[in-house]
Amino acid sequence: xxxxxxxxxxxxxxxxxxxxxxxxxxxxxxxxxxxxxxxxxxxxxxxxxxxxxxxxxxxxxxxxxxxxxxxxxxxxxxxxxxxxxxxxxxxxxxxxxxxxxxxxxxxxxxxxxxxxxxxxxxxxxxxxxxxxxxxxxxxxxxxxxxxxxxxxxxxxxxxxxxxxxxxxxxxxxxxxxxxxxxxxxxxxxxxxxxxxxxxxxxxxxxxxxxxxxxxxxxxxxxxxxxxxxxxxxxxxxxxxxxxxxxxxxxxxxxxxxxxxxxxxxxxxxxxxxxxxxxxxxxxxxxxxxxxxxxxxxxxxxxxxxxxxxxxxxxxxxxxx
Amino acid sequence: xxxxxxxxxxxxxxxxxxxxxxxxxxxxxxxxxxxxxxxxxxxxxxxxxxxxxxxxxxxxxxxxxxxxxxxxxxxxxxxxxxxxxxxxxxxxxxxxxxxxxxxxxxxxxxxxxxxxxxxxxxxxxxxxxxxxxxxxxxxx
Ligand SMILES: Nc1nc2c(ncn2[C@@H]2O[C@H](COP(=O)(O)OP(=O)(O)OP(=O)(O)O)[C@@H](O)[C@H]2O)c(=O)[nH]1
Ligand SMILES: [Mg+2]
Numbered sequence: 001x002x003x004x005x006x007x008x009x010x011x012x013x014x015x016x017x018x019x020x021x022x023x024x025x026x027x028x029x030x031x032x033x034x035x036x037x038x039x040x041x042x043x044x045x046x047x048x049x050x051x052x053x054x055x056x057x058x059x060x061x062x063x064x065x066x067x068x069x070x071x072x073x074x075x076x077x078x079x080x081x082x083x084x085x086x087x088x089x090x091x092x093x094x095x096x097x098x099x100x101x102x103x104x105x106x107x108x109x110x111x112x113x114x115x116x117x118x119x120x121x122x123x124x125x126x127x128x129x130x131x132x133x134x135x136x137x138x139x140x141x142x143x144x145x146x147x148x149x150x151x152x153x154x155x156x157x158x159x160x161x162x163x164x165x166x167x168x169x170x171x172x173x174x175x176x177x178x179x180x181x182x183x184x185x186x187x188x189x190x191x192x193x194x195x196x197x198x199x200x201x202x203x204x205x206x207x208x209x210x211x212x213x214x215x216x217x218x219x220x221x222x223x224x225x226x227x228x229x230x231x232x233x234x235x236x237x238x239x240x241x242x243x244x245x246x247x248x249x250x251x252x253x254x255x256x257x258x259x260x261x262x263x264x265x266x267x268x269x270x271x272x273x274x275x276x277x278x279x280x281x282x283x284x285x286x287x288x289x290x291x292x293x294x295x296x297x298x299x300x301x302x303x304x305x306x307x308x309x310x311x312x313x314x315x316x317x318x319x320x
Numbered sequence: 321x322x323x324x325x326x327x328x329x330x331x332x333x334x335x336x337x338x339x340x341x342x343x344x345x346x347x348x349x350x351x352x353x354x355x356x357x358x359x360x361x362x363x364x365x366x367x368x369x370x371x372x373x374x375x376x377x378x379x380x381x382x383x384x385x386x387x388x389x390x391x392x393x394x395x396x397x398x399x400x401x402x403x404x405x406x407x408x409x410x411x412x413x414x415x416x417x418x419x420x421x422x423x424x425x426x427x428x429x430x431x432x433x434x435x436x437x438x439x440x441x442x443x444x445x446x447x448x449x450x451x452x453x454x455x456x457x458x459x460x
Contacts, residue, residue, distance in 0.1 A: 013404055016376040024324045087325070088350035094371060095360035101367040108374055112355050114323060 001028070004035040007134055012107065015134050019109055022126040033126060036133035043075070043132040044250050045139045047157030049119065049179065052145025054165040055189040057096035058233035059242070060140050064100055066236075066243050067138050073105040075131030078142040079120050082112040089113075093142055107136065118152030119143040125156050125270075146179060154182035155266055158259070159249045161185045161242070164203070166195030180206055183226045185245050191230035191238065203228050222258050224249065283313070291316065326354040326450060329377040331368045332361045333396070334386040341435070342383035345413060348439030349381075349446070365392055369399035372408065379446050384414040394427035401428075409449040413437065 003021070006014035018036075022029045046063075048056045057078065064074045078093035089112035100106045109127065116122045120143055131139050143153050153160055162183035167190070188199045207226070227245050231238035253259040284292075295313065298304040304312075330346045332339050339361050346356045357375045359368070372380050380400065384392060393412050400408055411431035412424065421432055431445050 013373055016374055020324075020376045026324070082355075083350060086351045086353045088353045089355045090346055090350045091355060091357045092360075094357060098360065098363075098367065101364075101370060108371075110357050110375060112325075114325075 001031060001035050003028075004032055007036070007130075008039065010135075012104075015107065015130070016109075018130050019127050022130060023111065023121070023123045025123065029126075033129065036130060039133040039135075040129050041132070043128075043136055043139045044159070044246075045128055045132075045141065045157045046246055047141050047143065047153035047160040048163060049143040049146055049153050049160060049182075050163030050187075051165075051168060054145075054163045054168070055231075055233045056142045056145070056163050057093040059161075059163060059187060059189060059231065059239070060093075060142050061097045061099055062231075062233050062236050062239040063243060063246075064097070064106055064140060066239055068100075068103060068105055072137045073135065074100075074107075075128075075134070075136030075139040076100075076106065076108040076142070077111060077124060077127055077131070077139065078108065079111045079113060079124060079144050081144045082114050084115075087114075107131065107134070113144060116152075119146045120152045120156060128156060151178050151182045155269065158253060158262075159184045159246050161187050161246065163187045163189050164199060165190040166193050166199045184224060184249050185226055185242070186228040187231050187238075187242055188228060189231045189233050192232045192235070196230055200228050200230065223256065224252055224258075287313070287316070326379070326446065327357065327375060327377045328354050328379045328381060328446065329357045329359065329368070329372050329375060330381045330383065331359045331363045331371065332383045333363045333365060333368060333392045334384050334388045335362060336386040337361050338385055339383065341385070341413060342381075345381065345383070345439055345442060349443060352443040354443075354446070365395040365399055368396050369403060369405075372400060372405060373403055378408065378450055380408055380410045381442075382410065382412045382414075384412060384416075387415070389414065389416055390420055390423065393424055393429050397428040407453065409446075411442070411445065413442070 003014050003018055007018050018032055021032055048060055050056055060076060064076060067074050076097070078091070080089055080091045080093060082089045091110035091112060093110060094108060097108055100108065111121045111124060111127065113121045124141065128139050128141065141153060141157055160182050162179055164186065165188065186203050188196050229238055229242050229245060231242055233239065295304065295309045299306055299309050328349055330342055332342050346358045349356045357371065357377065359371050368380065380396065382393060382396060389412060393410070397410050400406060400410065409430040410428065411433065412429055413433040415435060416424070416432055424432060430449060433442060
């Protein structure tokens with residue numbers, strides 16, 4: 001593929017085009033990903049998540065600058081929500097990343113969720129792969145401002161930083177249980193404001209109480225104690241320490257062989273998801289539309305139960 | 321199945337810090353179903369061209385109140401051309417004196433919108449510009 005060749009040769013416009021291709025799930029998206037895949041697996045992927053307005057973009061900006069000072073290249077994916085009413089989106093994270101302009105070692109891409117509810121867009125994982133293949137050594141992924149169930153970042157990132165800030169009202173509201181459990185590192189940002197110490201204590205308390213429920217991507221069993229760091233992203237304070245913590249976590253993942261274990265689980269999950277979608281699509285293509293509708297009618301009329309209905313469907317679908 | 325959406329960069333070059341108008345337009349475009357990348361105030365033409373490239377946008381909208389449009393707009397068009405994005409329409413909104421319009425058009429600015437513009441006109445303009453580029457753009 002010409003586009004992929006150019007991308008691998010460092011052409012930034014080709015990189016931008018390829019990202020659009022996988023984001024739009026265009027006709028050549030799978031071919032592009034297939035060609036890029038052998039070049040992936042080198043980047044360390046860092047998720048930055050947390051409630052709206054806690055300073056995620058500002059932190060990404062500060063972190064990227066520090067990484068650049070260490071001669072590491074940085075790809076950034078910033079996700080904002082799609083409006084459910086119009087299908088449009090206002091992507092504003094770049095406003096806080098102006099310090100990174102003009103640096104060929106940085107590439108920033110904004111993404112809309114396009115209906116996805118997990119805090120990322122459906123194609124975010126593929127966009128990360130593209131940036132990885134393009135040679136960016138660190139990929140920073142800013143999720144939408146999350147509430148509690150948006151924990152998809154846990155399976156897309158190697159290291160998850162949960163950002164919080166004082167003055168969000170009820171601390172327990174600010175860091176919901178599901179988000180608690182995916183944190184590898186806590187950043188209490190806006191530490192220049194009153195109440196930062198209180199927020200740190202609230203997190204420490206919740207760490208003590210954390211239920212060991214199996215949230216997807218739960219970090220409960222990995223033996224890593226998530227550190228709690230205070231930052232002032234606007235002034236760069238505490239950001240060097242945050243970077244050190246991220247790198248320490250990356251090293252820990254490799255030393256403890258957790259990295260391979262998680263990658264294995266991730267790939268398995270990915271294959272299952274693709275398989276599920278593909279099987280469903282093939283079955284649908286094979287069955288006449290009326291067949292499914294007839295079954296819906298029969299289940300509605302209580303002449304069939306859903307399990308038997310599916311069994312019948314699979315029989316009439318033949319071998320997939 | 322393609323999920324392509326129109327992507328627009330809205331930027332505010334120049335030194336004035338008033339971005340109310342730019343934000344109003346950004347919201348209107350979002351409400352029309354477009355994905356709007358808003359980069360904020362005090363953007364240099366270089367920053368705008370770079371963001372347009374990284375975000376792979378279909379349209380660039382500039383909001384200028386400072387009177388520096390004659391210097392800034394042609395420069396953005398020129399930089400886009402240099403990076404192979406000469407086909408990306410550039411529009412400008414703000415206070416543009418009538419006598420400057422011909423020069424801006426000659427420099428390659430496709431749309432010029434004054435302070436009282438109805439945002440729906442901008443939406444329609446963008447759709448028309450992109451439809452001219454490729455016949456199937458109407459389905460985007
Ligand atoms: N006082 C103070 N303000 C900060 C700090 N970090 C960020 N801010 C400000 O907080 C506001 C929100 O920052 P963003 O970086 O846009 O926050 P965000 O989490 O990315 O926001 P969303 O993407 O909308 O969820 C901005 O006005 C920042 O300047 C900080 O450390 N201290
Ligand atoms: Mg943000």
